[in-house]
Amino acid sequence: MTMTPRIELRPSPHVVKGASVEHIMFHVVLALLPIATFSVWQYGLSALALIVVVTLACIASERLFNRLSGKPSTLSDWSATITGLLLALTLPPSFPLWMGAVASFTAIALGKALFGGIGCNVLNPALVGRAFVQAAFPVAITTWVPAFAPRRFSEFVPTTFTAPLMTPPDIAAWALQAKSVLDGFTGATPLARWKFENVLATPADLLSGAVTASAGETSALLILLCGAYLAARKFMDWRIPVADLGSAALTALVFQMIDPARYPDPLFVLLSGGLMLGAVFMATDMATSPVTPKGVWLYGALIGVVTVMIRYFGGLSEGVMYAILIGNALSPLIDQVTQPKVFGAVKGKKA
Amino acid sequence: MSLFPFFRRKTFSRGVHPDANKRTAGSPIRRMPFASRMILPLAQHIGKPAVPLVRAGEEVVRGQPIARADGFLSVPLHAPADGVIEAIELKPSARGPWVESLVLRVYEASTQEVRWANPCDVESLSPKEILQAIQDSGMVGLGGATFPSHAKLSVPAEHKIHTLIVNGCECEPYLTCDHRLMLEHPADLMVGVRLAMRAIGAERAIIGVEDNKLDAVAAIRECLPADSSITVQVVPTKYPQGAEKMLIKSLLDLEVPPGKLPMQVGVVVNNIGTLAQLGQLLPAGQGLTERVVTVTGPGIKKPGDYWVPIGTPMRTVLEWAGAADSGEREIILGGPMMGQAVASLEVPVTKGVPGILVFDQLQIEAARQVWPCIKCGECVNACPMGLNPSMLGMLAVQREYEEMGTHYHLGDCFECGCCTYVCPSHIPLVQQFRVAKGVLRGKAA
Numbered sequence: 143m144t145m146t147p148r149i150e151l152r153p154s155p156h157v158v159k160g161a162s163v164e165h166i167m168f169h170v171v172l173a174l175l176p177i178a179t180f181s182v183w184q185y186g187l188s189a190l191a192l193i194v195v196v197t198l199a200c201i202a203s204e205r206l207f208n209r210l211s212g213k214p215s216t217l218s219d220w221s222a223t224i225t226g227l228l229l230a231l232t233l234p235p236s237f238p239l240w241m242g243a244v245a246s247f248t249a250i251a252l253g254k255a256l257f258g259g260i261g262c263n264v265l266n267p268a269l270v271g272r273a274f275v276q277a278a279f280p281v282a283i284t285t286w287v288p289a290f291a292p293r294r295f296s297e298f299v300p301t302t303f304t305a306p307l308m309t310p311p312d313i314a315a316w317a318l319q320a321k322s323v324l325d326g327f328t329g330a331t332p333l334a335r336w337k338f339e340n341v342l343a344t345p346a347d348l349l350s351g352a353v354t355a356s357a358g359e360t361s362a363l364l365i366l367l368c369g370a371y372l373a374a375r376k377f378m379d380w381r382i383p384v385a386d387l388g389s390a391a392l393t394a395l396v397f398q399m400i401d402p403a404r405y406p407d408p409l410f411v412l413l414s415g416g417l418m419l420g421a422v423f424m425a426t427d428m429a430t431s432p433v434t435p436k437g438v439w440l441y442g443a444l445i446g447v448v449t450v451m452i453r454y455f456g457g458l459s460e461g462v463m464y465a466i467l468i469g470n471a472l473s474p475l476i477d478q479v480t481q482p483k484v485f486g487a488v489k490g491k492k493a
Numbered sequence: 494m495s496l497f498p499f500f501r502r503k504t505f506s507r508g509v510h511p512d513a514n515k516r517t518a519g520s521p522i523r524r525m526p527f528a529s530r531m532i533l534p535l536a537q538h539i540g541k542p543a544v545p546l547v548r549a550g551e552e553v554v555r556g557q558p559i560a561r562a563d564g565f566l567s568v569p570l571h572a573p574a575d576g577v578i579e580a581i582e583l584k585p586s587a588r589g590p591w592v593e594s595l596v597l598r599v600y601e602a603s604t605q606e607v608r609w610a611n612p613c614d615v616e617s618l619s620p621k622e623i624l625q626a627i628q629d630s631g632m633v634g635l636g637g638a639t640f641p642s643h644a645k646l647s648v649p650a651e652h653k654i655h656t657l658i659v660n661g662c663e664c665e666p667y668l669t670c671d672h673r674l675m676l677e678h679p680a681d682l683m684v685g686v687r688l689a690m691r692a693i694g695a696e697r698a699i700i701g702v703e704d705n706k707l708d709a710v711a712a713i714r715e716c717l718p719a720d721s722s723i724t725v726q727v728v729p730t731k732y733p734q735g736a737e738k739m740l741i742k743s744l745l746d747l748e749v750p751p752g753k754l755p756m757q758v759g760v761v762v763n764n765i766g767t768l769a770q771l772g773q774l775l776p777a778g779q780g781l782t783e784r785v786v787t788v789t790g791p792g793i794k795k796p797g798d799y800w801v802p803i804g805t806p807m808r809t810v811l812e813w814a815g816a817a818d819s820g821e822r823e824i825i826l827g828g829p830m831m832g833q834a835v836a837s838l839e840v841p842v843t844k845g846v847p848g849i850l851v852f853d854q855l856q857i858e859a860a861r862q863v864w865p866c867i868k869c870g871e872c873v874n875a876c877p878m879g880l881n882p883s884m885l886g887m888l889a890v891q892r893e894y895e896e897m898g899t900h901y902h903l904g905d906c907f908e909c910g911c912c913t914y915v916c917p918s919h920i921p922l923v924q925q926f927r928v929a930k931g932v933l934r935g936k937a938a
Contacts, residue, residue: 150823150857151836153924155910157511157666157829157856161871161917163864219864261865261918379870433870433883477884484902485505485738485878486748 163260166428167220169377173368174227174423180361185235185287186294188302195239197226199246207255221260225249228268228423231358232416232463233275236287236313238304241279245271265470266427269463276463282310286331286354287317331355333415334459342406348413355415362418369422378426381435385442386421386449387412393450405454417449420462430470437473437480444476445469502704503746505739508731508877509911511666511830513705517789518669522677522798525813527574527603531804532584532841533559533595538633539640540566545595551578556609556779558631559595568631568641570595571780573802575603585837587826587846594841597804611778615688623692623775630774631781631844636660636671636735636764637827639845642771645761646692652756657690657698658744661713661765662728662735664703665828668848670785673798674769675702675709679716682765685772686723693761698723700765701740703730732830733909737762739877751905766847786842788814792822792851801842807849808838816851823857825850830910864918872912872922878905882912882922889925894932903929 182190204222208215216222229249233242249271257263276283287299301310331354332343349363358365372378391408398405412418425431425445432441445465452461536542543560553559553572560570576599583591618626628643648654659682663671675682686698702710704727713725728734728743738749740762747758755762766785774781782803789796794815801810807824816822825832826846842849872882880902888897897903903926912922 148821149836149838150821150852151834152823152857153834153921153927154825154827154832154908155830155914155923156823156825156832156834156850156852157914158859158919159509159511159915160859161915162862162919163867163917166869166917259865261867428867428869431868433868433873434881435870435873438870477881481881481901482873482876482879484751484880484905485742486750486753486905487879488750 164219166377167224169372169375170224170423171220171227173372173377174224174231176368177231177358177361177364177419178227180364181231181235181358184289184360186291187297188287188294188299189235191239191298191302192233192235192237192242193227193230196230196233196242196246197223199243200226200229200250203247203250204254207250207259211255211259213259216260219260222250225254225267225271229271231419232268232272232356234283234286234356236285236299236301237282238301238310240304240306241275241282244278245275248274261429263429264474265467266424266430269424269467269470272463273467285310285313287313288354289360331415331459332410333453336406336410336414337453337459342410343414345409345413348410359416359419362413365418365422378422379428379431379438381438382426382431382442383421385439386425386446387417389443389446390417390421390450391446393447397450397454411450411453415453415460416462420449420466421445424462425466425469427470430473432473432476432480434477434480434482436482437476440480441469441473441476444472502727502729503743504729504731504734505742505877506879507875507911508733508739509875509914510730511732511914513730514667514789515669515672515705517787517796517798518672518706520797522670522673522785522800524605525799525801525805525810527599527802528805528809529599530579530806531573531576531597531599531802532806532839533570533573533597533804534584534586534592534841534843535560535570535594536592537570537639537803537843537845538568539638540564540568540644542593543567543570545581547578547595549578549580552576553578553597554608555603555605556607556782558609558780562628566641566644568628568633568643569780571609571631571782572597573782573804574599575608576600584841585839587833587835587840587843589836607777607779607782609780612776613778615684615776620692620694623688626775626778627688627692627771630771630779632767632771632774633781633844634764635766635770635784635844635847637831637845637847638764639843642763642767645763646689648693648756648761653759654693654695654756654761655697655759656745657686657693657695658740658755658760658762659686659698659700659765659768660735660737660740660762661700661702661706661709662740663706663765664730664732664735665830665832665848666732667789667850668787668828669789670787670798670847671765672706672709674766674785675706676712678769678773679712681772682713682769683716683718683723683772684776685768685770688771688775689761689763689768690722695761696722699744700725701728701734701744702726703728703734705730732911733877736877736907736909738907751902781844784842784844784846786810786846787848789848790825790850790852791855792817792853803842803844805842806838807835807840807842810842810849811838811851814849817853821854821857823852825852830914831908861919863920866918866920869917871915871917875911875915877909877911878902878907880906882926885929886920886922886925889929894929894936897926897929898933903933906930
């Protein structure tokens with residue numbers, strides 16, 4: 143008997159572009175690696191430990207929920223790795239590792255698994271994790287260490303290895319000693335210094351990373367470069383960061399024109415804090431941003447305005463996280479009101 | 494996206510750029526010999542199936558009408574070769590169900606000579622007579638739509654047609670049958686275009702050709718009449734440029750309203766292959782018995798464009814073109830974007846089959862793993878109709894078919910496949926929409 147070749151039946155189209163979720167996510171991971179590396183170079187062993195532990199904890203949590211839900215492993219889509227890296231980059235380098243693990247678990251559990259996994263989440267998982275630890279550990283998340291401390295590659299920050307459920311030790315003395323060779327370390331971020339002490343950091347300091355901040359928020363240029371790579375390869379919607387940064391700068395400009403003495407210049411607003419990392423890597427999370435072209439612009443602009451509003455008028459010195467979470471929550475609504483115009487339909491008239 | 498949109502030719506919004514893979518464009522159309530047995534379904538067109546004029550056991554000659562049109566929206570069928578009608582019975586069709594078909598056993602002595610013809614002077618025909626002659630030729634939209642051509646060219650009194658658009662885009666990857674026809678039969682095309690213009694009362698005709706076929710543009714320009722009533726316009730290569738509404742937008746900047754026909758904006762669109770063959774058949778007074786089919790794909794050893802007698806079974810075509818006969822494969826009637834995969838090699842080439850593609854393992858495996866929708870918005874940026882396939886897909890999973898139809902314009906989807914082509918999650922969006930449309934049709938009925 144001769145073997146008849148098997149005939150495959152598939153619905154059209156029979157060709158695909160070749161993009162895949164795995165492919166996109168893998169390239170986002172690649173784009174995050176230079177930023178993580180810069181962070182390690184800046185803050186040393188503690189940053190490295192934090193990034194590794196937080197990322198691994200995210201991956202472990204994802205695997206756990208895969209098992210609990212009886213589904214095959216979704217680790218190969220890289221999304222848990224991205225959540226881990228992003229989360230680690232938004233935490234202070236001195237953040238105790240056990241708290242980082244808690245943040246990771248919360249990010250995956252409340253931010254992702256609860257909604258049904260990849261694509262179904264409403265809020266950015268990394269920011270859900272960060273919001274949780276911001277509320278749970280308000281002191282640890284605002285304890286900063288100086289960048290480029292001379293012994294950063296030979297010793298950990300004392301808080302890194304805090305035992306689980308223990309309060310981290312006070313590191314003010316350690317930080318003072320670490321900074322002895324550095325000028326200007328104050329234990330506060332440039333945003334907090336502007337807000338509470340009215341001291342403005344220079345763009346040069348902000349760009350070179352010689353400021354205190356979260357692990358991955360200091361390298362504005364590097365973030366832009368990595369984002370440009372993703373946008374050029376079409377793994378990221380360039381319209382979101384453009385709208386976000388544009389509207390933040392514009393809002394800042396308006397305020398500065400109203401009262402130049404009180405409000406900083408737009409460049410400071412763009413370069414300080416987590417705005418750059420948030421605009422390029424978090425607001426652009428596909429699952430939690432709108433899909434319609436108009437919606438994307440609206441969403442980005444909204445995040446920019448809300449960020450500046452929280453920074454200027456809120457109780458916190460930083461507003462990116464809540465701005466993006468608000469944007470995420472509004473995405474479905476934005477999509478609803480910005481449906482694209484159907485071909486041939488007359489504007490304003492229902493087809 | 495281009496930095497200099499002003500220097501670009503006008504075209505429709507969005508769409509996709511699949512790999513062209515038109516490797517058969519360079520070689521002339523060859524003739525495929527008769528199969529020993531041909532299968533001729535009575536319904537090869539949209540509308541009522543044709544009614545057999547012959548009985549089992551009857552001998553027929555090439556070109557002889559063997560089934561007549563049943564009413565206005567129907568066309569006759571002509572014998573593709575000399576032979577004897579073996580049976581009138583159910584045979585497998587491309588879409589799956591078995592359909593009533595004439596089975597013709599071809600005599601070995603059958604030749605290319607068409608022995609049943611009624612030549613006429615087309616110049617003296619009135620528009621009405623032209624339409625009748627078109628119906629008698631059994632012509633349908635050869636691009637794949639298979640809508641009877643005379644019906645498409647019959648313009649109701651309330652519409653005034655200003656332009657006939659001739660669709661030479663051939664935007665489907667792999668296919669080159671229209672390209673070769675434009676290169677090899679531009680004179681026939683001119684005859685067909687003029688006949689169609691007279692039938693609909695249009696004063697001008699624009700032949701739209703994608704800019705990856707400039708040799709075809711040159712060939713047609715050689716044959717254009719001096720009075721400039723017929724022109725050729727080059728449009729950017731982009732899928733689905735060859736969709737009626739898209740091409741009208743690209744050439745005339747007119748948008749056909751949702752649910753309406755091109756006549757609404759004073760335009761009739763015809764496929765280039767249809768008109769080229771009309772230009773051949775009508776003066777000779779012959780019926781449609783063969784068509785150009787692109788046989789290609791990674792699983793074909795002798796790819797090329799062939800004149801294939803209508804009714805030739807897939808098995809014969811694939812044997813002739815040298816299909817690899819091992820391993821898993823997919824056989825597609827039409828192009829890769831909108832074509833139909835067939836389950837049986839007994840399925841014949843019918844009037845609406847522009848191509849036969851054979852894909853192997855590599856293409857089949859390309860999109861096997863499906864992820865949930867990550868709302869990347871690629872489909873929204875690809876849909877030429879301005880729909881939101883992402884939302885439609887999520888509603889389809891929830892079986893919210895009514896919602897899809899009333900709020901998300903499901904009815905405007907013409908299943909071009911752009912959304913599914915770009916989807917990084919490999920969600921079979923078009924298939925979901927087909928199912929949804931079927932359910933809605935069922936509910937309406």
